[in-house]
Amino acid sequence: MKKNNFANRVFLVLIFLFLYAPIFVLIIFSFNATKSRTVWGGFSLQWYGRLFQDSAILSALQTTLLVSVLASLIAMLAGTAAAIGFAALKRRSRHALMSVNNIPLTNADIVTGVSLSLLFMLAINAFNSTLGKALDITLVKGFGTMLIAHITFDIPYVILSVMPRLRQLDPHIYEAAQDLGARGFYAFRKVILPDLMPGIVNGVIIAFTMSVDDFVISYFTAGNKVSTLAMEVYSMARRRISPEINAISTLLFVAVLAMLVIVNLRQARQDSAARRQKATLTPKK
Numbered sequence: 607m608k609k610n611n612f613a614n615r616v617f618l619v620l621i622f623l624f625l626y627a628p629i630f631v632l633i634i635f636s637f638n639a640t641k642s643r644t645v646w647g648g649f650s651l652q653w654y655g656r657l658f659q660d661s662a663i664l665s666a667l668q669t670t671l672l673v674s675v676l677a678s679l680i681a682m683l684a685g686t687a688a689a690i691g692f693a694a695l696k697r698r699s700r701h702a703l704m705s706v707n708n709i710p711l712t713n714a715d716i717v718t719g720v721s722l723s724l725l726f727m728l729a730i731n732a733f734n735s736t737l738g739k740a741l742d743i744t745l746v747k748g749f750g751t752m753l754i755a756h757i758t759f760d761i762p763y764v765i766l767s768v769m770p771r772l773r774q775l776d777p778h779i780y781e782a783a784q785d786l787g788a789r790g791f792y793a794f795r796k797v798i799l800p801d802l803m804p805g806i807v808n809g810v811i812i813a814f815t816m817s818v819d820d821f822v823i824s825y826f827t828a829g830n831k832v833s834t835l836a837m838e839v840y841s842m843a844r845r846r847i848s849p850e851i852n853a854i855s856t857l858l859f860v861a862v863l864a865m866l867v868i869v870n871l872r873q874a875r876q877d878s879a880a881r882r883q884k885a886t887l888t889p890k891k
Contacts, residue, residue: 629859636852643849653853663854666838669749673824673834674817677756681813684757685764686806692765693772704769707762718759719826726751726827747829755827756820760813767809771802804876808869815865819858 636654640647657663688707692700710718730745738744775798783793821836828837835858842851 632852633856633859636849636856638849638852641849653849657850657853657857660850662833663835663838663850666833666835669832670818670835673749673753673756674814676753677760677817678810678813680757681760681764682806682810685761685809685813686768686802688761689765689768689772692769704765707765710759710762711766715820715822716826719755719823722751722755722758722823723747723826726754746831747827749828749832752824752828752832752834755823756817759820759823760816763812763816764806764809767812768802768805771805775801804872808872811865811869811872815862815869818865819862 635643635646637649637651638647639650639652692703692707695703726747730747733745734743779797780793783797784790788796819836821834821840824834825837825840828834833841835854839851839854839858842848842854
């Protein structure tokens with residue numbers, strides 16, 4: 607038994623080493639004093655300093671944060687409303703719609719990106735050739751199309767985060783609040799929304815993380831005038847391999863890791879609170 611446990615631990619260590627060793631190397635060399643990617647020349651923060659003096663990087667960072675915040679907030683509203691609608695359906699209809707909701711999660715990013723790009727091109731061409739000519743307006747792919755694309759793949763994450771909270775709700779609590787005199791939206795805001803809020807917050811954090819981390823879908827839907835941080839890293843890597851790429855990649859990795867840690871800690875606390883509440887309500891024999 608001990609030999610099996612030791613072998614399992616060694617195997618687990620090797621798996622994590624295989625997965626994260628390249629990232630650790632990248633993080634270490636982001637502090638390298640020289641441009642060498644193989645020889646350590648001493649500790650330095652110069653590449654981080656140069657990074658925040660680069661106007662293209664700062665512009666891409668601003669675009670990334672703006673798109674991620676707007677997409678996650680809009681996805682929060684749409685995803686929460688959709689989850690409440692799903693919960694009100696019959697079981698067969700709900701399962702069918704949840705299966706449709708899961709398609710963007712399992713679909714390849716490049717397929718989603720190409721399909722959205724084609725959709726936007728068709729819609730833009732149709733608008734420019736009809737209403738655009740009359741109003742003297744020409745639409746192109748840019749910030750708006752990229753924002754719509756981010757909202758599209760963020761909504762399923764919000765739905766999946768809110769649905770478990772809806773399943774834990776007493777189905778008659780909303781009617782009880784109305785019987786006590788609370789009107790429709792007031793009853794929802796005071797009774798339903800507080801119970802859904804942990805799932806909504808988790809969904810927003812996950813949606814924000816996915817938007818910050820996205821490259822493929824943004825690349826196909828952003829057009830030529832807008833660039834996100836991931837797209838800027840790709841552009842820098844095509845021109846030359848600079849230590850600034852290590853620095854910006856490190857910052858992206860740390861940001862995404864922090865978001866995931868926050869989500870997992872929140873989920874662990876919610877599960878612990880649910881277990882304590884269940885233990886308190888369960889009568890002792």
